[in-house]
Amino acid sequence: MTADIAQLVAALVARQQYVAAPPADEAAIVVCEHKIGCRMPDALRDFYLCCNGLKNEAERITFSSLESLGGYLFEEWPFLSEVQPLIFVDANDSNPLCVVSKGPLRGMVAHVFHDGDTCLRFTDVLEMLTAFAGADSVSSAYGSAACRTLPPDPSTPSLEAIYERLLGSDREQEDPEGESLRMCLAMDLCAASAPTRIGKLLEAGDEYVRAKAIRRLQTIETDKARAILRADQRAFEDFTRNLESRIPADRFRRLNLPMLFARRNDDGFDDWIEDIIAR
Secondary structure (H helix, E strand, O other), X not given: OHHHHHHHHHHHHHHHOOXXXXXXXXXXXXXXXXXXXXXXXXXXXXXXXXOOOEEEOOOOEEEOOHHHOOOOOOOOOHHHHHHOEEEEEEOOOOOOXXXXXXXXXXXOEEEOOOOOOOXXXXXXXXXXXXXXXXXXXHHHHHOOHHHOOOOOOOOOHXXXXXXXXXXOOOOOOOOHHHHHHHHHHHHOOOOOOOHHHHHHHHHOOOHHHHHHHHHHHHOOOOHHHHHHHHHHHHHHHHHHHHHHHHOOHHHHOOOOHHHHHHOOOOOOHHHHHHHHHHO
């Protein structure tokens, strides 16, 4: 794999005017691994044996050096400490591409957004570098929805097992932000042939998860997926009409309806609505 990654790094330098730092040696990689607390995925190790980071001042996109690899986002979220997504490609936009260094998604590349739209982008660093080296520019590939790929065969038993582990009963319960992220990443492992599994996440009680489930189901052109979407839309419309009939118009217009609909089954929700009505 090292030779493949070396060719891709060379393509980024030649075609996209990236500047490559000199390669790291095994000793420097071991020091970094001691700092982050685990052995980094093989494809990431191979990248650093080819170069210790890439920079392009014009695109303002940086591939982290070993010295800057140790940080990861939102360290207070228990789920993220389980998977430890290492910031690998940063466009200074608070939405970095991260290599998962622990847990069942180890080695995959996730696009971690600060506003809840996190997704799995690539199965590993090699796939990411292949996409970037073949694009017109790294910046266009970095921000392209078309470049967000799922694993090549999400129906394989191993990925089904990962899905179950992500949503298993032993997960951290007092971690709402991490729980949302966990469900979004699990959804990326759902096969298109299993829309019911995605549909169940519409009822997860999280507006970001529901929005992502809707987007996923809209890409699945089957009668089952369309039926799930129709049922969800009908339920949302009924919920909206009910609130509109109970709440004064000026207050109703200010409501975050997708959030309220997603959380309609929360304990104390009816008291919450009554409080809104009584204000």
